[in-house]
Amino acid sequence: MTEFSRRDFLKLSGVTMGAVMLNQFLPPPVAEAARRAGQIAADGDGYLTTMCEMCVWRCGVRAKVSKGRVVKLEGNPDHPHSLGKLCARGQSGIMTTYDPDRVLYPLIRVGQRGEGKFRRASWEEALDLVAGKMQEIKDKYGPEAMVFSSTHNLSQVQFENLLSGYGSPNYGTQRSLCFNSMVTAFLLTYGIEEPARNYDNVKYILLVGRNLTEAISTSETTALMDAVARGAKLVYLDPRFTKTAAKATEWIPIRPGTDSAFLLAMIHVIVTERIGDCDFVQQHVLGCEDLPTAMAEYTPEWAETKTGVPADTIRRIAREFAAAKRFALAHPGWRTSNFINSFQTERAIATLNAIVGNVFEPNGCLIASSPEAGGVPLGKPPQPPYPRTAAQRLDGVPWKYPLVPLKLGVFQEMRDAILTGQPYQARGWFIARQNPVQSLPDRARTLEAMGKLDFIVAIDVILNDTAWFADVVLPEASYLERYDPLAVVGGKIFIRQPVIEPQGEGRSALWIYKQLGQRLGLGDYFQYADEEDYLRQQLAPLGLDLEQLKQKGYVEPPPKADGGETKDYVFNTPTGKIEVYSDTLAKAGFSGWPTWEEPPAPAPGEFYLLTGKVAQHTQFATQNNQYLHKVQDDPRLWMNVDKAKGMGLSDGDLVEVASSVGKVNVRLLATQAIRSDCVYMTPGFGHVSKGLNTAYGVGASSSVLHLTFTDPISGGQALSQTCVTVKKA
Amino acid sequence: MSHPILPLAERRRLREKQIKKHQLANLLTHWFNVAMWLMLLPTGIAIISSPRLALSPAIMQEMFRNLFGGTANLIRFHYSVGLFWIFVLAFNVLIGFRKYFIPFSRERLLLTRDDIDWLKIKPMQMLGLMKDKPLPPQDAYNAGQKLYMYAVILGTLGIMVSGVVMTFHTVFPPALIQWAQPVHWVSVGAVVAGLIIHVYMGAVFPEEKEAFFSMFSGKVSAWYARAHHEKWYWEKVREELEWEEKVTVEVEAEARAHEAAAPGAD
Amino acid sequence: MATKKRYGFVIDVSRCIDCRACLVACxxxxxxxxxxxxxxxxDLGVKGDYPHLERTFVPYNCMHCDNPPCTQVCVSGATYKDADTGLVLVxxxxxxxxxxxxxxCPYSARYLDRERGVVDKCTGCIQRLQVNQQPACVATCVGRARMFGDLNDPNSEASLALKNADTVQRLDYELPDGTHTGPNVYFINGEVxxxxxxxxxxxxxxAETAxxxxxxxxxxxGIGLSFLGQATFFTKQLLEGEKEFEE
Structure with a gap:
């Protein structure tokens, strides 16, 4: 009876108020469960273990909870990615959850697209509307007319289930805007997506634009700083004097887009002087005999003309690198210089590591066995096979981009296909936790493409710029409020679990996808009762207990029966060797060897527009976080101070930056810390959504300026290949 | 002090005759102030702990902090009592504005020509000069007391306003709070300087012995009134005579009326 | 002021990457x-001549001085140097x-929180110290630049780091009265x-000066004069008896 009157009262008191009251009056299940498990004290204070989602590194988190609120996040010392530490973004996570701009209940658009007028809807109504629209598109135009996109996250597997069960081949991810060149190059060379780095014994580190102290992967950044403090030499290539450059033993202000020339010349020196790890090379590297011939033209003197780095410097670094053989590391990075030739840069990095034996096991600095899979066979709810799709993919894989792995795709190409209607017209777009309005190059074209669609639905925790243009916005619970499927790191299974009740009506992605699946008649792809049931099914084959996992934050699976200590160097390539020469590439009509591709040069009066990272933000997602907003630097356009002086510009001037597709106004930072042939714009700003009260109106977006350039081999977008002019605004 | 020599019998009569000098409300307010000052002054001094100003001994600070259970509690006590003091005083002034406050202000703040003269002569006499010069007659309060009252009233206002600023420091700008502290201190200083004389005169100085007891009884002897507050004394006498006159007239009228009402009864 | 423990920070300047995790954590x-x-x-700024550039980041907070000038001016006694930990607290x-x-404060390490009407500053996260946790900034320092511990204890992490440092610098300051602030933040392995x-x-x-x-x-x-006057009369009264005043 009292229960009833309370509920009635809650209905009257509005959502936000309701959420607060709920926490106070009804024992919240999260806190209750945790209390029963002894994780938090009776007075409601204690620590719960979960996982960060402020970037994709996913540190382990210990969340301090007090009276139903999370009050502080700590790095989990047991998690290999955090080792007890969190970066600025991780520390700020509670503000992502308590952001006053959170979307707290389902929204249905009532005004024009982009007007930002929504009305509150019930989950029932919103889900019925989305499923109805999706079914309508499927019935009228076929499932391929619905495109799906989402950025790397733990629930992605069920998102993929939804789109594959629905029958659409069109799936866009952030990958082609990020690491396509690296992943494709390493798949072709080593047979793995992303080799792990090992800093334990490293003596010589070569970072090719990998700005590890600003693009932070917590434990790796710490490991790098430890290595440098131990005396490892750090050589850093970047046109910009970044904070990593400030920590490097040697900063090489290389000409933008010419990193591969530098690396090819290093390979040239090492193979012609025969100072690499010859034993390793002969046994495990395909093409080693012909490598000197293939690299013959790439002399340091030749590279000097391309890179602007003196030949002697290149020669010296090559010799130093080789001298540290097996304990040297040329970091693969994510996308190096961000040019079309970045694929060749990555191939050269793979080659360089191979020829000095850095991939030897077990202590090499580059680990060629995939760290993520870790050989832990997690279970999965049963599901029927997916329906066959006859339709071509809109992103041109593989019919236009034969070598791009299917799971990577070419997102920017998909956007262009929506716009052109070729090879067929897309009608609907389902976007989960992604902000293509900000992330895709050429924002004007992205918005135009969205205008071609009948229906757009977005899932997010805040009204990001893409959700701002959506027809329906579904509120997800934040990462501190929900379960996600389990993650395996370093052979251990880690959990993301709710540490507080969701704000408002936020729900987990697992729940949302299942609800939609059921409404679309795809219930068989979502055979789990709830989130915990999903996790139990994942643990079932290992015979592990969910409660134990929840308590400790991780479980160690039992050791495998076969042991498998006989590590024979077999690489997952067609030949089982490291393929410095790739027949696959050659057969597809590309160079089988790592090779030089001349990048375009800026016209007189133009600059390369470089992009990068700052340690206080993740891509386009965190600018509305008030804590990060508080500690960030003002977003600026960096320009060489002498160059600026020559152009009559001075520090703090408002300048107009223009490319052939757009222009923005931004404040100038006149600094010595950048070459004079390029400018750099602080990434992630220039949000258009007025639903982001903290971030709206701050800085400018480089997406407005970026031209769409796609690497034909890897499908990667070449973000730094855009050239711009700068003048006083 | 030169008074005309009176016959002994008259002197005895005057000494025995009591004249009401203080209203009960004023008495209560006075002793309430005393109580508040006894609580506020020591705690206030103990609070000021800046070594650079060196205004209170460390041992006293330590003692009071221990006594009250820490700095915050000491400060809380000080401003709680302070706010109570402000409240009661403001209440008294508002409630008794016409009945007590206006006469009180007139008695204690209006400086007459005689007061000015008194101020010229009295300090000299206290230093042993001008012994032969007669003092001008004084009202219920002499000019010295009036001056002291100025210090008290202005000082009290300064203390209260600056105290309120410091107590409610979240709403006032820092510049105001920065100045409130010296203002508070200097206001207390001004009152204390006067207080030393006030206490001495009121409680120790033999000539003013009656004044001290009057702060309990509310009354002084006619003798004392005549000697120290001549103007007021004669005013009182005049009032008394007027009253007697009035009463006499009334009694006579009543008697006459009585006679008229029962003419044939006797 | 000698305290039982002397908690302080040791900052390895060579390891700070200016990621500001410490700022958010705090x-x-x-x-x-x-x-x-x-x-x-x-940020000491980009220095040197292109391409030979340098840039140093200096993590910075209250120095928890041995002889803090801030406690000297605090009127209410709210700011004090804790006798157990040596931390300067409000x-x-x-x-x-x-x-x-x-x-x-010569280090500008304090601020006035206008919303709350109080002064705030680094406390060495004393609430964490009490439950054996490092200060929030130290615990999360990605570059391991920030260290904290009892500098009186030769085996604390901070003391050991200090002992093994290549260079040690301290921002000591001589006050107008000739004493020194004696800061308990040590900067190692870098020029600050x-x-x-x-x-x-x-x-x-x-206001304070006035x-x-x-x-x-x-x-x-004023008080002196008043007291003197009163004392004169009292003395006179004692010496001459009360007769004189009686008529």
Whole structure:
């Protein structure tokens, strides 16, 4: 009876108020469960273990909870990615959850697209509307007319289930805007997506634009700083004097887009002087005999003309690198210089590591066995096979981009296909936790493409710029409020679990996808009762207990029966060797060897527009976080101070930056810390959504300026290949 | 002090005759102030702990902090009592504005020509000069007391306003709070300087012995009134005579009326 | 002031990457208002001639001085040096938010929280210290630049780091009275002696100066005179008896 009157009262008191009251009056299940498990004290204070989602590194988190609120996040010392530490973004996570701009209940658009007028809807109504629209598109135009996109996250597997069960081949991810060149190059060379780095014994580190102290992967950044403090030499290539450059033993202000020339010349020196790890090379590297011939033209003197780095410097670094053989590391990075030739840069990095034996096991600095899979066979709810799709993919894989792995795709190409209607017209777009309005190059074209669609639905925790243009916005619970499927790191299974009740009506992605699946008649792809049931099914084959996992934050699976200590160097390539020469590439009509591709040069009066990272933000997602907003630097356009002086510009001037597709106004930072042939714009700003009260109106977006350039081999977008002019605004 | 020599019998009569000098409300307010000052002054001094100003001994600070259970509690006590003091005083002034406050202000703040003269002569006499010069007659309060009252009233206002600023420091700008502290201190200083004389005169100085007891009884002897507050004394006498006159007239009228009402009864 | 323990920070300047995880951790842990910060990373700027550039980041917060100028000016006694830990703390229940101490700190390591009407500063996360946790900034320092511990204990992490350091610098400051602040933050393995971090002369507010220079002498004189007058009469009264006053 009292229960009833309370509920009635809650209905009257509005959502936000309701959420607060709920926490106070009804024992919240999260806190209750945790209390029963002894994780938090009776007075409601204690620590719960979960996982960060402020970037994709996913540190382990210990969340301090007090009276139903999370009050502080700590790095989990047991998690290999955090080792007890969190970066600025991780520390700020509670503000992502308590952001006053959170979307707290389902929204249905009532005004024009982009007007930002929504009305509150019930989950029932919103889900019925989305499923109805999706079914309508499927019935009228076929499932391929619905495109799906989402950025790397733990629930992605069920998102993929939804789109594959629905029958659409069109799936866009952030990958082609990020690491396509690296992943494709390493798949072709080593047979793995992303080799792990090992800093334990490293003596010589070569970072090719990998700005590890600003693009932070917590434990790796710490490991790098430890290595440098131990005396490892750090050589850093970047046109910009970044904070990593400030920590490097040697900063090489290389000409933008010419990193591969530098690396090819290093390979040239090492193979012609025969100072690499010859034993390793002969046994495990395909093409080693012909490598000197293939690299013959790439002399340091030749590279000097391309890179602007003196030949002697290149020669010296090559010799130093080789001298540290097996304990040297040329970091693969994510996308190096961000040019079309970045694929060749990555191939050269793979080659360089191979020829000095850095991939030897077990202590090499580059680990060629995939760290993520870790050989832990997690279970999965049963599901029927997916329906066959006859339709071509809109992103041109593989019919236009034969070598791009299917799971990577070419997102920017998909956007262009929506716009052109070729090879067929897309009608609907389902976007989960992604902000293509900000992330895709050429924002004007992205918005135009969205205008071609009948229906757009977005899932997010805040009204990001893409959700701002959506027809329906579904509120997800934040990462501190929900379960996600389990993650395996370093052979251990880690959990993301709710540490507080969701704000408002936020729900987990697992729940949302299942609800939609059921409404679309795809219930068989979502055979789990709830989130915990999903996790139990994942643990079932290992015979592990969910409660134990929840308590400790991780479980160690039992050791495998076969042991498998006989590590024979077999690489997952067609030949089982490291393929410095790739027949696959050659057969597809590309160079089988790592090779030089001349990048375009800026016209007189133009600059390369470089992009990068700052340690206080993740891509386009965190600018509305008030804590990060508080500690960030003002977003600026960096320009060489002498160059600026020559152009009559001075520090703090408002300048107009223009490319052939757009222009923005931004404040100038006149600094010595950048070459004079390029400018750099602080990434992630220039949000258009007025639903982001903290971030709206701050800085400018480089997406407005970026031209769409796609690497034909890897499908990667070449973000730094855009050239711009700068003048006083 | 030169008074005309009176016959002994008259002197005895005057000494025995009591004249009401203080209203009960004023008495209560006075002793309430005393109580508040006894609580506020020591705690206030103990609070000021800046070594650079060196205004209170460390041992006293330590003692009071221990006594009250820490700095915050000491400060809380000080401003709680302070706010109570402000409240009661403001209440008294508002409630008794016409009945007590206006006469009180007139008695204690209006400086007459005689007061000015008194101020010229009295300090000299206290230093042993001008012994032969007669003092001008004084009202219920002499000019010295009036001056002291100025210090008290202005000082009290300064203390209260600056105290309120410091107590409610979240709403006032820092510049105001920065100045409130010296203002508070200097206001207390001004009152204390006067207080030393006030206490001495009121409680120790033999000539003013009656004044001290009057702060309990509310009354002084006619003798004392005549000697120290001549103007007021004669005013009182005049009032008394007027009253007697009035009463006499009334009694006579009543008697006459009585006679008229029962003419044939006797 | 000698204290039982002497907690302090040791900052390895060579390891700071200016990621500002410490700033956010501090703000969350201590619920610092959105306009304020208790700790800083001072950027000494890009120096040198292209391409031979240098840039140093200096994590910075209250120095928890041995002889702190801030406690000297605090009128209410809210700012004090803790006798157990050696940390310089503010009892915000006792603070009236006048800001004398903010001006007096040569390191500008304090701020006035206008919303709460009190002064705030680094506390060495004493609430964490009490449950054997490192301060929030130290615990999360990605570059391991920040270290914290009892400098009286030769085996604390901070003391050991200090002992093994290549270079040690301290931003000591000589106060006008000839004493030294004696800061308990040590910068190791890097050059920090730069105008961006060097201590400044303590400032004293006009109100405090007027109080000290003008009002104290005036009131002392007033009370003194009044006391003297009263004493004269009292003496006279004692010497001459009370007769004189009787008629």
């Amino acid at each position: 703000s969350v842990e201590n619920q610092v208002g959105m306009k304020y910060t208790r700790i800083w990373v001072r 009892d915000q229940e006792a603070c009236i938010g006048c800001g004398y101490c903010v001006d007096a 002696m730069d105008p961006a971090v060097l201590p400044r002369e303590p400032k004293y507010t006009t 109080w000290r220079r003008l009002l104290i002498p005036a009131v002392v004189a």
